[in-house]
Amino acid sequence: MTRVKICGITRVEDAQAAIALGVDALGLVFFEKSPRFVSIEQAQQIAAVVPAFTQTVGLFVNASESQVHEVLRQVPLDVLQFHGDETPEFCRLFMRPYIKAVRVASVQDIEAAAATFFDARALLFDAHVEGVYGGTGQVFDWRLLPKNLTQAWVLSGGLYPENVTEAVAKTGAMAVDVSSGVEAAKGIKDAQKMRQFIQGAKCAGTEFTE
Numbered sequence: 001m002t003r004v005k006i007c008g009i010t011r012v013e014d015a016q017a018a019i020a021l022g023v024d025a026l027g028l029v030f031f032e033k034s035p036r037f038v039s040i041e042q043a044q045q046i047a048a049v050v051p052a053f054t055q056t057v058g059l060f061v062n063a064s065e066s067q068v069h070e071v072l073r074q075v076p077l078d079v080l081q082f083h084g085d086e087t088p089e090f091c092r093l094f095m096r097p098y099i100k101a102v103r104v105a106s107v108q109d110i111e112a113a114a115a116t117f118f119d120a121r122a123l124l125f126d127a128h129v130e131g132v133y134g135g136t137g138q139v140f141d142w143r144l145l146p147k148n149l150t151q152a153w154v155l156s157g158g159l160y161p162e163n164v165t166e167a168v169a170k171t172g173a174m175a176v177d178v179s180s181g182v183e184a185a186k187g188i189k190d191a192q193k194m195r196q197f198i199q200g201a202k203c204a205g206t207e208f209t210e
């Protein structure tokens, strides 16, 4: 069954709604320029309601080593997600499982990332939008995705309740990640959209009817 990560959670009630709907992972954005940025205090409050069987993922964009350590010291994160121009050496500094985001414009982007970040627990393929690191709501060309990548990967970028079933069916993604597609406003999640998205992702390829 397809795994679902909902990124850019800023409110405890959105985390609780997503958990009740069966989300697999929640993403907290520690990138100050993002409209979905969370402070350490917000992140602690959200992390406190996450059960042991749901993962809490901390997302960073070109953060300093000390910033990541400080967040790790104060917030119980299961996985780190690096969404900027981080080197593999940087990603390995924290002795935590990590996901490396790849902004896909060509097949070469994917091949280079797979060779460079071979120890990432997953590569997250997102849209390439010039000057924006993520959360763009834009789809990339799924035909660029590899057919034979042995490393785990996550499909991201412009996924919505309306296209997630098709996206999983067309790409064979084992996991999907969404932010703006389940929002009522930037940083504010919509419970109905999250429900439709999770259902659409998890029933892809089955005969599920409501």
Ligand SMILES: O=C(O)c1ccccc1NCC(=O)[C@H](O)[C@H](O)COP(=O)(O)O
Binding pocket: 007, 008, 027, 029, 031, 034, 035, 036, 059, 061, 083, 126, 133, 134, 135, 136, 137, 138, 156, 157, 158, 159, 177, 178, 179, 180, 181
């Ligand atoms: O969400 C953000 O504001 C953000 C800012 C900078 C880097 C990454 C960011 N989000 C990363 C995510 O994991 C998103 O879920 C992913 O980019 C897909 O976003 P969307 O197309 O809006 O679903």
